Amino acid sequence: MPTPQRSIDHRDYQRVPRVVTALARDEEHGVTAKPHSHERAQLLYATQGLMRVKTDFGMWILPPRRALWIPSGVVHHWTSISKVTMRTIYVEAAAAKAFGDSCRVIEVSPLLRELIVALLEEPIEYPLPGRGEHLAMLILSELAAAATVPIAIPWPRDRRLVAVCEAIMADPGSPRNIEQWADDVGASARTLIRLFPKETGLHYRQWVQQVHLAEAFGRLAQGDSVGEIAAALGYASPSAFSAMFRRILGKTPQHYLTEWRQPLTQRPA
Known part of the structure; x- marks a missing residue:
């Protein structure tokens, strides 16, 4: 200490x-x-x-x-x-x-x-x-x-996009699509689709996946199972979630679970 x-x-x-x-x-x-x-x-x-x-x-x-x-x-x-x-x-x-x-x-x-x-x-x-x-x-x-x-959630400046991003962050597992988000903020879906890469460098689905990855890391660290995380984030199955996770990070959620469960040291931190 x-x-x-x-x-x-x-x-x-x-x-x-x-x-x-x-x-x-x-x-x-x-x-x-x-x-x-x-x-x-x-x-x-x-x-x-x-x-x-x-x-x-x-x-x-x-x-x-x-x-x-x-x-x-x-x-x-x-x-x-x-x-x-x-x-x-x-x-x-x-x-x-x-x-x-x-x-x-x-x-x-x-x-x-x-x-x-x-x-x-x-x-x-x-x-x-x-x-x-x-x-x-x-x-x-x-x-x-x-x-x-490669986990980051780029943040926009456009007020309409900020409202959508804040709503997704508040409920990462929401089943709502971009058309529904567009209705909420008074914009067209086409406008939001155009704004996402312009403001964040990521397309809408890529941005949402980054939110899912960040949420998953937090839940994994707290001990949630892959099945619980997949369900919370709206994936059809644990394997579908794991496939997305591995495609982006090159490792499965199970890999990180195993890593985090390994004791680092007996020394006080």
């Missing part, structure tokens, strides 16, 4: 003269952070619990073993969907350039997780040279090798 001297205020980590800094904070269910940005890039990560993160450009659901890379200056806010043990890192701007200038979800390997937890045992301004510096360099190495998970 972090020492009592560690701050839980993200602002205290932005100008520490170290390439990588690590923050630990625990949040109760339903906590929402106000929109904010950081001078440093951030790997927003929780070892336990679920988080929903939103920017002007997209939304993400983060279960354990998934983290969101957020470049410096990107305004974002998050909500804890359950109790959360946040174990996040901040990366100095020059070093962060190697990891891209857009938000993306990455897989957190067991090694990366352990490195982050280990860095939290060091002082915020860890000695140079020393153990903290070695951990920081290994964290950067693991970040460079981390796989990107």
Whole structure:
């Protein structure tokens, strides 16, 4: 666990003269952070619990073993969907350039997780040279090798499309089609079909599938079965849902269930 001297205020980590800094904070269910940005890039990560993160450009659901890379200056806010043990890192701007200038979800390997937890045992301004510096360099190495998970919910700006997207997010398993959504917002189905790729970069069905994937990850992390998730999202069968999941992610839901049930460590997180 972090020492009592560690701050839980993200602002205290932005100008520490170290390439990588690590923050630990625990949040109760339903906590929402106000929109904010950081001078440093951030790997927003929780070892336990679920988080929903939103920017002007997209939304993400983060279960354990998934983290969101957020470049410096990107305004974002998050909500804890359950109790959360946040174990996040901040990366100095020059070093962060190697990891891209857009938000993306990455897989957190067991090694990366352990490195982050280990860095939290060091002082915020860890000695140079020393153990903290070695951990920081290994964290950067693991970040460079981390796989990107193609899950993102691009967010539109058109008020009609925003209304439709908010309704779908509120009820991901809704059987309503785009013609019915169009009636609700006073637009034609053709207009919405045109707006989806223009505003989000995805066609309507692709966008809905991203919502389904995000919802599925959250439900898998909470222990729901594939059958329960398929039914909740309106799929005709678990196999139909699994086929969509595998087509987009290259792995089955069962693969992730097995992965998440494997204990990472006995060490406190």
